[in-house]
Structures are given as structure tokens and as C-alpha cells.
Amino acid sequence: MLTFKNFNVADWFSFYRILAAPFLLALIWLDLRLIFSWLLLISYSTDAIDGYLARKLKITSPRGSQLDSFGDQITLIVGLIGLYYFETVFITSNLILILVAFAPYIIQMIIAFAKYGKATAFHTYLAKLSAVIQSVFILWSLFFSPEYSLFYIMIVIGLLETFEEIVLIFLYDNWASDVKGIYWAYRDKRRLKKRT
Incomplete structure (x- = not known):
């Protein structure tokens, strides 16, 4: 994943994060x-840029997908640490709900590592929507103050996305990248080929 000499322009944006x-x-x-x-905000922006460049220049690859996912996870963790530090009262007062929402994500990561030996990189539509809402919520909270309506929307979409990822892990015997969602997975030749 970190073989720099093979990086394309989209990979470098992912690596920036x-x-x-x-x-x-x-x-x-x-x-x-x-x-x-x-x-x-700049780090979150590079997430949109690298995906756009990869599709536009037709330079998508499993390595790029994995690098993108790793960059996303690191940025999310740093954003959450920043949110905890700068908005400690909000986080502590909503800690139980946050932990309940975060538990399925940990389970999903454990299942993925047990099955594939690495994190998933399905890049579903729900995952993209969830990432946008998470980044908007975190940035809004840091620039202004936490907004509860955004917080609840983020929790719901995040849970739906995590459950979809768990289903996809069970649908794919082997690691696969760039699956749009469960509907598309059922028509994915990569999955069907492994089942026959």
C-alpha cells in the first residue's frame, strides 16, 4: 500500500491525509x-479530490482504494480526537449514544480483519454519504458548535452504513473494492464468479 514509486496523483491525495x-x-x-x-477541512477535501481524480483519469486500483480507506479512517479518528478535546462537554454528555453507535463499527472491523486480513474498501454509496455527514458534523462543531439534528442524522446513517458493510463482508468470500451497495453486490461478477 505504501510503495511510493507506484503512486499516482490520486494516491498522493490519499496519502496526504x-x-x-x-x-x-x-x-x-x-x-x-x-x-x-x-x-x-483541507484533509476532508482531499477525500473528494482523490476519488474524483481516480474516476476521471481511470486510475482506480485495489491499492488506491485501500489507501483511500486508510486515509479516511485516520482522518475520522483525528477529527473525533479533536472534537473530544475541543467539545468535551458535548462528547461526555452523549458518550453512551456514541459508544452504542460505534460498537457495530468495531465489530465490522474485527469481522473484516478475521476474514480478509485487512479493512474493507467497499466504498458504497451509503459509506460516501456517511463520510460526508460525519465530516460536516465534525467541522460544523469545530467552527461553530455541535448541532444535535446533524448529530442524530450522522448516527443513523453511520449505523445503516456499518450494517451494510457487515452484510457485504458475508457476501464476498474474497476482499473486493468499490462495491456500490448490497443491490449492486448481487449483480457483481466478482462475487458471482467466486460462488460458482
Whole structure:
């Protein structure tokens, strides 16, 4: 995944998110909320850019999908750490709901690693929608203050997306990238080929 000499332009945008994570953590440590928020916004923006470039230039690959997913996960974790640090009261007052919503994600990761030896990179429509809502909620909370309607929408969409990922793990015997959703999985030749 980190063989730099084979990186294309979309991969470098994905890698930026991984590279930016320690700097973002340092900004949290230094209590620089505004700078952290703007740089986190840039990291989230690269997620949209790398996907667009990969499709436009037709340079999608399993390595790129895995790198993109890893960059997404790192950015989400850093964003959540920043949200916890800068909005501690909100997080602690909603901790039970957050843990209940986060538990299926941990289960999904455990199942994926047990079956494939790595995280999934299905990149479903629900996953993309969930990532957008998560980033909007985190950035809105950091620039302004937490908005409960966005928070609840994020929780619901996140749970739906996680359950879909779990179903897809059971549908695919082997690791696969860029599956749009359950409906498309049933028509995916990669999955059908493995079943016959």
C-alpha cells in the first residue's frame, strides 16, 4: 500500500491525509482550534479530490482504494480526537449514544480483519454519504458548535452504513473494492464468479 514509486496523483491525495494526521494531532496538543479546523477541512477535501481524480483519469486500483480507506479512517479518528478535546462537554454528555453507535463499527472491523486480513474498501454509496455527514458534523462543531439534528442524522446513517458493510463482508468470500451497495453486490461478477 505504501510503495511510493507506484503512486499516482490520486494516491498522493490519499496519502496526504495520512501524512497530515500527526500535524493535526500536534495542533490539538497546542490547543490551536481554528488552525486545526481549517487543516482538517483541507484533509476532508482531499477525500473528494482523490476519488474524483481516480474516476476521471481511470486510475482506480485495489491499492488506491485501500489507501483511500486508510486515509479516511485516520482522518475520522483525528477529527473525533479533536472534537473530544475541543467539545468535551458535548462528547461526555452523549458518550453512551456514541459508544452504542460505534460498537457495530468495531465489530465490522474485527469481522473484516478475521476474514480478509485487512479493512474493507467497499466504498458504497451509503459509506460516501456517511463520510460526508460525519465530516460536516465534525467541522460544523469545530467552527461553530455541535448541532444535535446533524448529530442524530450522522448516527443513523453511520449505523445503516456499518450494517451494510457487515452484510457485504458475508457476501464476498474474497476482499473486493468499490462495491456500490448490497443491490449492486448481487449483480457483481466478482462475487458471482467466486460462488460458482
